[in-house]
Amino acid sequence: MAPRPGSGVTLDAFTDRYAQRTHGMTASEIRALFAVASRPEVVSLAGGMPNLSALPLDAVGKLMGELVQTRGAQALQYGSGQGDPHLRELICEVMALEGIAGSSEDVVVTVGSQQALDLVTRVFIDPGDVVLAEAPSYVGALGTFASFQAEVVHVEMDSAGLVPEALRAAMARVAAAGKRAKFLYTVPNFHNPAGVSLVESRRDEVLALCQEAGLLVLEDNPYGLLGFDAPPTRAIRARSTGAHGHNDDVLYLGSFSKTFAPGLRVGWVLAPHAVREKLVLAAEAAVLCPPTFNQMAVADYLSTQDWQGQVSAFRAMYRERRDAMLEALGSLMPPGTTWTHPAGGFYVWVTLPDGLDAKVLLPRAITARVAFVPGSAFFADGSGRSHLRLSYCYPEPERIREGVRRLATVLEEEVELRATFGSTGPLRAGRPQSEFPSPDLA
Amino acid sequence: MAPRPGSGVTLDAFTDRYAQRTHGMTASEIRALFAVASRPEVVSLAGGMPNLSALPLDAVGKLMGELVQTRGAQALQYGSGQGDPHLRELICEVMALEGIAGSSEDVVVTVGSQQALDLVTRVFIDPGDVVLAEAPSYVGALGTFASFQAEVVHVEMDSAGLVPEALRAAMARVAAAGKRAKFLYTVPNFHNPAGVSLVESRRDEVLALCQEAGLLVLEDNPYGLLGFDAPPTRAIRARSTGAHGHNDDVLYLGSFSKTFAPGLRVGWVLAPHAVREKLVLAAEAAVLCPPTFNQMAVADYLSTQDWQGQVSAFRAMYRERRDAMLEALGSLMPPGTTWTHPAGGFYVWVTLPDGLDAKVLLPRAITARVAFVPGSAFFADGSGRSHLRLSYCYPEPERIREGVRRLATVLEEEVELRATFGSTGPLRAGRPQSEFPSPDLA
Numbered sequence: 036m037a038p039r040p041g042s043g044v045t046l047d048a049f050t051d052r053y054a055q056r057t058h059g060m061t062a063s064e065i066r067a068l069f070a071v072a073s074r075p076e077v078v079s080l081a082g083g084m085p086n087l088s089a090l091p092l093d094a095v096g097k098l099m100g101e102l103v104q105t106r107g108a109q110a111l112q113y114g115s116g117q118g119d120p121h122l123r124e125l126i127c128e129v130m131a132l133e134g135i136a137g138s139s140e141d142v143v144v145t146v147g148s149q150q151a152l153d154l155v156t157r158v159f160i161d162p163g164d165v166v167l168a169e170a171p172s173y174v175g176a177l178g179t180f181a182s183f184q185a186e187v188v189h190v191e192m193d194s195a196g197l198v199p200e201a202l203r204a205a206m207a208r209v210a211a212a213g214k215r216a217k218f219l220y221t222v223p224n225f226h227n228p229a230g231v232s233l234v235e236s237r238r239d240e241v242l243a244l245c246q247e248a249g250l251l252v253l254e255d256n257p258y259g260l261l262g263f264d265a266p267p268t269r270a271i272r273a274r275s276t277g278a279h280g281h282n283d284d285v286l287y288l289g290s291f292s293k294t295f296a297p298g299l300r301v302g303w304v305l306a307p308h309a310v311r312e313k314l315v316l317a318a319e320a321a322v323l324c325p326p327t328f329n330q331m332a333v334a335d336y337l338s339t340q341d342w343q344g345q346v347s348a349f350r351a352m353y354r355e356r357r358d359a360m361l362e363a364l365g366s367l368m369p370p371g372t373t374w375t376h377p378a379g380g381f382y383v384w385v386t387l388p389d390g391l392d393a394k395v396l397l398p399r400a401i402t403a404r405v406a407f408v409p410g411s412a413f414f415a416d417g418s419g420r421s422h423l424r425l426s427y428c429y430p431e432p433e434r435i436r437e438g439v440r441r442l443a444t445v446l447e448e449e450v451e452l453r454a455t456f457g458s459t460g461p462l463r464a465g466r467p468q469s470e471f472p473s474p475d476l477a
Numbered sequence: 478m479a480p481r482p483g484s485g486v487t488l489d490a491f492t493d494r495y496a497q498r499t500h501g502m503t504a505s506e507i508r509a510l511f512a513v514a515s516r517p518e519v520v521s522l523a524g525g526m527p528n529l530s531a532l533p534l535d536a537v538g539k540l541m542g543e544l545v546q547t548r549g550a551q552a553l554q555y556g557s558g559q560g561d562p563h564l565r566e567l568i569c570e571v572m573a574l575e576g577i578a579g580s581s582e583d584v585v586v587t588v589g590s591q592q593a594l595d596l597v598t599r600v601f602i603d604p605g606d607v608v609l610a611e612a613p614s615y616v617g618a619l620g621t622f623a624s625f626q627a628e629v630v631h632v633e634m635d636s637a638g639l640v641p642e643a644l645r646a647a648m649a650r651v652a653a654a655g656k657r658a659k660f661l662y663t664v665p666n667f668h669n670p671a672g673v674s675l676v677e678s679r680r681d682e683v684l685a686l687c688q689e690a691g692l693l694v695l696e697d698n699p700y701g702l703l704g705f706d707a708p709p710t711r712a713i714r715a716r717s718t719g720a721h722g723h724n725d726d727v728l729y730l731g732s733f734s735k736t737f738a739p740g741l742r743v744g745w746v747l748a749p750h751a752v753r754e755k756l757v758l759a760a761e762a763a764v765l766c767p768p769t770f771n772q773m774a775v776a777d778y779l780s781t782q783d784w785q786g787q788v789s790a791f792r793a794m795y796r797e798r799r800d801a802m803l804e805a806l807g808s809l810m811p812p813g814t815t816w817t818h819p820a821g822g823f824y825v826w827v828t829l830p831d832g833l834d835a836k837v838l839l840p841r842a843i844t845a846r847v848a849f850v851p852g853s854a855f856f857a858d859g860s861g862r863s864h865l866r867l868s869y870c871y872p873e874p875e876r877i878r879e880g881v882r883r884l885a886t887v888l889e890e891e892v893e894l895r896a897t898f899g900s901t902g903p904l905r906a907g908r909p910q911s912e913f914p915s916p917d918l919a
Contacts (some may be wrong), residue, residue, distance in 0.1 A: 047751035048725060052659060052693075054603045054625075060758040084555055092549035100542020107534035111738035113526055146588050146742075149765040157624070161496045175765060182599070182762040183496075217494060251494070283490060296553035298769035300588075309489035316502040320624040321763065323591040323617060327740035329768055 055162070059181045063412065072406035078438030080360075080425040081406040083227065083381055085293050089348045091340070095296075098335045106331065114327035116319040117311075118144025118303070122334040126303050129337075130289065133259055134273035137287070137305045143314045144325050148257060148290035148302030152179045154317045155218075155253060155286055155304065160185045165209050165216040169197055171384070171413030171422070173227045173255065176220055180415070186214065187415035194375065196233030197221055199240045206248050218251040218286075223271060225258040225380025228413050228424035232378060238271050246275075246284050257290040257302075260346050262379035263354040272305065283307040291333055293381075294346050299329040353381065359432035360425065363439035369447050374425075381428035384410075386421060388450055393423040396445060405441035497604070501623045505854065514848035520880030522802075522867040523848040525669065525823055527735050531790045533782070537738075540777045548773065556769035558761040559753075560586025560745070564776040568745050571779075572731065575701055576715035579729070579747045585756045586767050590699060590732035590744030594621045596759045597660075597695060597728055597746065602627045607651050607658040611639055613826070613855030613864070615669045615697065618662055622857070628656065629857035636817065638675030639663055641682045648690050660693040660728075665713060667700040667822025670855050670866035674820060680713050688717075688726050699732040699744075702788050704821035705796040714747065725749040733775055735823075736788050741771040795823065801874035802867065805881035811889045816867075823870035826852075828863060830892055835865040838887060847883040 072079055102110050117123070123139035130137055145151040152175070160166070162184035168176065170189030180187050188209055191201035202219070209216045221241070223233035233241065245252050254271045262268075272287040290302040306314055318325075336342060360383055364374055371388030385407075387393060393409035400407060410422025425442075427435055514521055544552050559565070565581035572579055587593040594617070602608070604626035610618065612631030622629050630651055633643035644661070651658045663683070665675040675683065687694050696713045704710075714729040732744040748756055760767075778784060802825055806816055813830030827849075829835060835851035842849060852864025867884075869877055 049749070049751055049755075052601060052691075053755065054599070054601055054606075056603075057600045057755055057759075060600075060755060060762070062754065062758060087550050087553055090549065090553065093546055095553075096542040096545030096549060099545055100538040103538030103541055104535055107532065107538060108529050109740075111529055111532065111534075111537075111740040113734075113739045146764045146768070150763060153763045157496070158499045158502075159494060159496055161498075164496075175761075178758075178762045182759060249494075292555075296770075297555045298551075298553040300764065300766070300768040307491070309491055312504065313491075313495065313499055313502060316504065316620075317499075317624060319617075320502070320620045321592060321595045322588045322742065324742070326588070326742040326768055326771055328738075329771065 056182055056184050059184060069406065072401050077401060077404045077406055078430060078434050078441065079406045080427070080430070080435070080438045080442070081408045082429055083426055084429050085297060085349070085381075086352060086429050087296060089352055090296065090345070094340060095336065098339060099332050102328070102331055102335055110328045110331045112327060114324045114330070116324045117315045118142065118325055119327065119330040119334065122301075122330045123303075125334055125337045126289065130270070130272075130287070130305065133256070133267045134269040135287065135305070136273070141305055141308055141311045143304050143306065143311055143318060144330055145302045145304060145318065146322060146325050147292060147297070147300040148255065148288045148304075149175055149179070150300075150318070150321070151288045151302055151304035152176050152253075152255070154314050154321065155288075155306075156180060156183045156185065157317050157321075158310070158313045159217045159251070163214070165214050166218060166220055167202065167205055167209070167216055167250070168220040168415075169222065169226065169229065171228050171410060171419055172220065172415075173222055174408075174412045176255065177413070177415050180220075188216070189414060189416070190219075192226070192229055192231060194231055196223060196226070196231055196237060197241060199237055199244060202241060202244055206244070206250075216248070216250055218253045219245050220253045220255065221271070222255045222258075224256055224268060225261060225377055226382070227258070227380065228382050228408070228410075229384045230375035230377035230380065230382045231384075232268065235268060238269070239274055242271055242274055242284065252285045253288065254285055255288045257288075257293050258380035260294055261350055261353060263350060263357065264378050286310065294349070295333060295336060295342065299326075299333060301325070301329050301333045350379075353379075353428060356427040356430070356432055356435055357383075359435045360427040360439060363436045367439055367443035369443065369450050371450070372446065381426050383425045383427065385423050385425060387423065387446070390453055391446065391449055392420045394420055396423075396449060399449070400442060400445045403441045403445050405438045405445070407442065498624055498626050501626060511848065514843050519843060519846045519848055520872060520876050520883065521848045522869070522872070522877070522880045522884070523850045524871055525868055526871050527739060527791070527823075528794060528871050529738060531794055532738065532787070536782060537778065540781060541774050544770070544773055544777055552770045552773045554769060556766045556772070558766045559757045560584065560767055561769065561772040561776065564743075564772045565745075567776055567779045568731065572712070572714075572729070572747065575698070575709045576711040577729065577747070578715070583747055583750055583753045585746050585748065585753055585760060586772055587744045587746060587760065588764060588767050589734060589739070589742040590697065590730045590746075591617055591621070592742075592760070592763070593730045593744050593746035594618050594695075594697070596756045596763065597748075598622060598625045598627065599759050599763075600752065600755045601659045601693070605656070607656045608660060608662055609644065609647055609651070609658055609692070610662040610857075611664065611668065611671065613670050613852060613861055614662065614857075615664055616850075616854045618697065619855070619857050622662075627659075630658070631856060631858070632661075634668070634671055634673060636673055638665060638668070638673055638679060639683060641679055641686060644683060644686055648686070648692075658690070658692055660695045661687050662695045662697065663713075664697045664700075666698055666710060667703060667819055668824070669700070669822065670824050670850070670852075671826045672817035672819035672822065672824045673826075674710065677710060680711070681716055684713055684716055684726065694727045695730065696727055697730045699730075699735050700822035702736055703792055703795060703823075705792060705799065706820050728752065736791070737775060737778060737784065741775060743767070743771050743775045792821075795821075795870060798869040798872070798874055798877055799825075801877045802869040802881060805878045809881055809885035811885065811892050813892070814888065823868050825867045825869065827865050827867060829865065829888070832895055833888065833891055834862045836862055838865075838891060841891070842884060842887050845883045845887050847880045847887070849884065
């Protein structure tokens with residue numbers, strides 16, 4: 036879809052009129068492949084779509100129909116730029132499950148939490164400002180950071196999440212380079228794509244490091260209620276008493292996309308009071324107001340349905356799929372392959388045997404009727420080629436096993452080829468570029 | 478809500494961490510006043526909310542409920558960043574009513590047409606780039622332009638719309654100053670706030686001027702189907718054969734907010750093919766995808782309901798209100814007051830008797846239980862104080878007459894005071910600032 040790099044011919048007559056930031060917006064090379072991957076015969080372990088089959092569609096349809104019939108003049112009308120006050124109250128109740136005591140006055144409802152990412156970035160980032168982010172990081176956040184010309188500095192993770200010593204070192208490097216870091220972006224629970232969580236004992240340490248350095252923490256938590264083995268971990272936001280005494284160090288992002296329905300695009304940000312005001316102004320410039328109907332529908336769903344029971348059902352479903360994937364990986368992957376063991380969420384992060392390149396493997400995998408997202412999509416600098424992300428959220432367990440089986444065959448062939456010929460093909464130097472897979476991969 | 482200018486104390490601990498663009502985002506001074514103006518005893522001639530009382534809420538509720546019950550797994554799921562293909566086809570049929578032959582491949586569905594404005598601005602505007610825009614201009618567009626640090630250069634209008642000679646002169650001034658104009662922003666039909674339309678004979682001329690100068694035209698047309706006296710005028714987009722032979726000079730923005738329901742936030746942009754690709758990438762960075770449910774609901778509404786008959790009903794309702802307002806203005810306004818005569822849309826633009834200042838008048842008007850939007854909200858440079866915008870879209874005709882009566886009394890008192898004392902108060906030098914009234918004023 037994008038002009039082929041290096042083709043020497045530009046087909047875009049507008050190139051010299053775009054803003055600087057637009058030159059960083061390039062379609063991912065893997066997009067075209069995924070058009071193929073959406074065929075039914077391909078097992079997609081690539082997408083991040085929640086599985087909605089367990090939702091009570093009759094009841095949800097009924098409440099949405101009645102919402103229009105009884106309060107349509109309000110639900111179909113413009114609303115406040117900050118979002119529906121009643122929904123903001125309910126959002127505070129949801130956040131309380133993770134120990135957060137926030138005021139609904141400081142909540143801004145957004146068009147999915149992606150828009151919260153976008154608004155925070157818009158409000159804080161000048162071109163060249165640094166965002167510290169886990170290595171790897173959520174691809175949609177990297178896209179937003181790139182679209183505002185942030186420089187992303189990745190910080191190492193291990194099986195216990197972000198490594199505090201690595202964070203300290205990264206901060207020092209940024210400072211030594213004379214650059215300005217504005218915030219740390221982190222997905223502390225059931226990380227996308229890494230499948231790990233930031234352990235309890237590191238949370239205070241990470242927060243303290245950021246406070247010391249005058250950095251905000253952007254805590255992105257779409258999966259927090261989807262833990263399989265334990266109650267939700269206390270949010271970083273719940274630990275912050277704030278340098279200014281009132282929780283001023285953390286912006287917390289939440290979403291109903293994984294606990295209810297992504298197609299309504301309802302997320303939120305809880306921000307320090309002064310920042311909240313700027314976010315509302317930015318939101319009004321971006322969309323005037325979030326969809327009123329969608330907000331009232333979510334509020335009705337939370338108020339009238341057993342939404343926490345529904346989340347339990349989601350958890351049980353995803354746990355079964357996670358088990359299927361880990362089991363299949365354990366019995367089928369060739370030696371030298373390793374992977375994370377998520378205790379919640381949607382994703383497993385796989386490290387390939389030495390010398391294998393996930394980007395080179397992808398077309399071969401799709402030919403073998405299985406799809407994944409290459410690891411490089413999750414790094415701002417094009418690294419990560421020895422990794423790939425598998426998601427277990429959408430397919431049935433049997434399809435997951437079949438997908439892993441197909442992937443294992445591809446890996447085995449590559450390992451064998453490599454043993455015979457020494458290399459599986461040119462490891463093209465990855466041109467650093469931001470990649471925007473389509474939304475169903477996010 | 479914002480720290481008071483000149484108070485010398487900042488209450489915002491984040492001031493030194495915001496992006497440059499954020500310093501241009503300030504809450505309108507008139508916001509606080511409008512909190513008062515929303516009281517039921519105040520006749521608001523300020524808001525731009527469409528009147529939804531004529532919508533068949535039972536039928537709309539039924540189709541939305543059934544949408545979830547029959548196709549919920551799709552409607553509640555993530556969708557494409559460009560928007561639902563079926564809706565994009567239907568959007569092309571809507572645009573055909575104004576003579577546009579566009580491909581659904583070149584349509585991007587947005588979260589209201591406000592987001593289309595935002596995406597176009599994001600893709601084209603570097604700080605300091607010039608946007609040419611009518612004087613006055615839609616306040617929401619000015620907010621978006623300011624949020625990307627564009628410099629707005631206003632171009633004079635008269636009762637026949639944008640004045641081509643003024644456009645030519647403005648282009649020359651911009652070029653002479655060594656600045657770069659990226660596009661002309663225009664609302665050609667039933668202008669918000671001016672209440673005038675760009676006459677047929679000027680449309681080709683305006684387009685040709687922009688083509689000559691290498692400027693895009695950003696044609697924003699939310700009110701095009703709401704003409705009271707004549708069928709829709711052929712869109713500027715319909716006239717463009719394009720410097721490159723394929724309609725490459727106009728980005729056309731449309732919306733279902735005035736023909737159906739603003740609370741669903743469904744708008745669109747029809748763009749040249751190459752630009753469309755950039756807009757999709759920007760949209761994905763901003764919100765991943767527009768709400769799937771909302772798009773399918775609009776598509777169902779267009780396909781199963783007599784939506785054009787409904788638009789006829791809206792037209793009849795708004796025409797009656799327009800008549801009530803023009804009649805009341807004619808019989809009640811003090812000498813020296815003039816106003817436009819809209820042939821469609823929502824707004825009348827009033828010019829005050831010499832020396833009166835709409836911003837100074839507003840608190841007095843609200844005390845007299847009538848609200849309007851001061852003209853200065855519609856200028857990027859703080860000018861326009863001798864004007865105000867009245868909207869007739871929402872209140873009943875009898876309330877409109879009562880509102881105009883109250884406003885007339887306020888004006889008369891001011892004219893009288895001025896005759897007696899020479900001035901109504903200090904004409905404070907308007908500090909140029911972008912103003913973001915809340916969405917219900919947009």
